[in-house]
Amino acid sequence: MQHKHRVIPIFMPMLACPHRCIYCNQYVISGQQKLPTEKEVLAQIDSYLSTMRDNVEKRIAFFGGSFTCLPLDVQNRYLDIVQPFLKESVVSGIQLSTRPDYINEDILYNLKNKGVTLIELGAQSLNDQILSYSERGHTVENVKNASKQILDFDILLGLQMMIGLPMDTKEKSMQTAQMIVDFGATYTRIYPTIVVKGTELAELYTKGQYKPLELKEAVDWCKELYLFFNNHNINILRMGLHPTKDLREGENLIAGPFHISFKELVLTSIWRDKIKDIIKKSNKKIIKIEVPKEEVNYAIGYNSANKREFPNVLFEIV
Numbered sequence: 001m002q003h004k005h006r007v008i009p010i011f012m013p014m015l016a017c018p019h020r021c022i023y024c025n026q027y028v029i030s031g032q033q034k035l036p037t038e039k040e041v042l043a044q045i046d047s048y049l050s051t052m053r054d055n056v057e058k059r060i061a062f063f064g065g066s067f068t069c070l071p072l073d074v075q076n077r078y079l080d081i082v083q084p085f086l087k088e089s090v091v092s093g094i095q096l097s098t099r100p101d102y103i104n105e106d107i108l109y110n111l112k113n114k115g116v117t118l119i120e121l122g123a124q125s126l127n128d129q130i131l132s133y134s135e136r137g138h139t140v141e142n143v144k145n146a147s148k149q150i151l152d153f154d155i156l157l158g159l160q161m162m163i164g165l166p167m168d169t170k171e172k173s174m175q176t177a178q179m180i181v182d183f184g185a186t187y188t189r190i191y192p193t194i195v196v197k198g199t200e201l202a203e204l205y206t207k208g209q210y211k212p213l214e215l216k217e218a219v220d221w222c223k224e225l226y227l228f229f230n231n232h233n234i235n236i237l238r239m240g241l242h243p244t245k246d247l248r249e250g251e252n253l254i255a256g257p258f259h260i261s262f263k264e265l266v267l268t269s270i271w272r273d274k275i276k277d278i279i280k281k282s283n284k285k286i287i288k289i290e291v292p293k294e295e296v297n298y299a300i301g302y303n304s305a306n307k308r309e310f311p312n313v314l315f316e317i318v
């Protein structure tokens with residue numbers, strides 16, 4: 001079941017992460033990062049609350065880092081800062097993201113007690129060869145076990161995936177999606193792999209040993225994944241990388257399918273297929289297609305691509 005809620009994001013830097021996945025540039029950017037102070041966390045929450053309606057479900061989300069890699073006292077320092085918002089029912093829960101190999105019963109017991117209602121694991125791929133080559137430092141079995149433990153604590157599960165890692169194929173990415181469903185996730189995020197400076201992937205790319213997906217390919221893979229997850233009632237929280245200033249300005253980006261409106265490109269392509277199908281079955285010169293209000297931008301398409309390609313189609317908002 002799709003479950004809508006609004007999120008108050010608190011960005012945690014990746015300083016805590018003891019790993020080095022081949023695509024991650026935490027060592028390049030960690031020098032510019034520090035953990036937020038209590039004052040900064042509270043200011044962030046106040047600022048988001050001031051723009052949110054009272055009757056909307058809200059959660060505080062610790063994003064960006066591998067939260068449970070932080071020492072327990074640091075985890076609790078942040079969880080305690082946000083307790084008053086939970087106690088006064090200003091927010092309904094806390095969500096966070098972490099690595100599958102930093103989940104155990106003690107960690108979960110603590111998180112559950114502090115009001116954590118959703119844990120997102122960076123699974124990235126559910127293929128052991130891909131995980132190993134990408135130096136993720138965990139296996140598919142770790143993801144499976146951590147997922148089960150999270151669900152046993154009655155905490156919602158999110159499993160994030162990447163597409164286009166070395167050795168990945170469209171077929172393998174669909175297998176990962178199937179396992180995300182099988183492992184009991186309610187949520188997912190899909191991130192295309194890009195090549196950033198200061199990573200092992202950048203070295204492989206320079207030596208011609210890694211080729212990222214073309215943008216068109218990434219859109220095509222995501223189109224299938226989107227339809228698959230929708231059919232299985234998995235809520236896709238994000239498709240495409242967050243367009244940070246660094247990525248927009250391309251300072252550290254070397255190659256790969258980054259686009260500021262990636263999700264829009266995917267949904268434009270899905271609507272393009274739908275429109276073509278309707279046209280094929282119709283004998284009318286002008287075809288009216290009913291479009292839900294929230295889908296209208298995608299039906300018309302990114303940069304009006306579908307509107308331009310199908311001038312005989314009229315979109316009726318319902």
Ligand code: SF4
Pocket residue numbers: 014017018019020021024025026065066099122
């Ligand atoms: S788990 Fe990998 S991607 Fe995540 S912060 Fe650590 S090194 Fe980077």
